[in-house]
Amino acid sequence: MKETAVLERFIEGKGLRHSKPREQILSVFLSIEQHITIDELWAAVRKKHPGIGYATVYRTLKLFAECGLCSEINFEDGTTRYEHSYGHSHHDHLICTSCGKFFEVVDSEIEKLQERLVKRYGFQLQYHRMNLYGTCRNCRVGIDRRAARTGVPVHSGKGRAAS
Template identity: 50%
Template sequence: MKKTKKKIFHDFVTRKGLKSTRQRDVILDVFLSSERHMSIEELYLKLRAKHPNIGYATVYRTLKLFAESGIAREIQFGDGQTRYEHVAEGEHHDHLVCTRCGAIEEFENETIEKLQDEVAASHGFIIETHKLELYGQCAKCRKQ
């Protein structure tokens, strides 16, 4: 059994000399029990149902911390909302985004990654990160 995300985040908080608070615990629980790609707004609303006294700013700051600790990653799909996705250790994936219903699917493709490195090399670049998103209609929406 690998280190759980709760443990990873807790260690991060300790190592940084930060404090473990009720709010952070609650936000982490909600984040971990949610779908993989959530905007701050979505998480905030979900949270409010049970914890109406937690502020937006706290959610915002805590998600940033999740990203910093390595258990989450910020993503932008160009709709003006920052989303946070769960990060599985050592794993990388890209996204398929449905332009109709907004559904997000993930995929991995070794060959594409390799080609990206080649392209970068031929331009003298060293890649640090990349972003690959395919936008279109998902199977469900196409049937309608």
């Protein structure tokens, strides 16, 4: 099922209404393969659709999160970011504390051990957040020290990786 269909179905299921702003925001959101903040998305949306307000982007992103089109991530830097989640499998993040580049990673062995760990405490795991902070090779050799998180981050592709 396409993302637009996911949204449609969700909207219908809840007795909500279709709207242009939501379509437009979804389209722009999908076109940006990146962890994005509300402000960044708002800026991108306004380029194509000047009339759309911040609150609408905010509310729409919440809506997307509700229907599984995006999920919130927190890199402990004060602002929440949103990433595509529909059709994207679970992954964790590897973040360079120097230049802000990040990778989406998954290690199935770690995932298994997390389940085991949690069971020991009688918990039933719902989800987890694992962020690994460190310095990337480039930053360690002194290159690329200027790129900021606000620049264009490099990412691994799509949660394929490790193990």
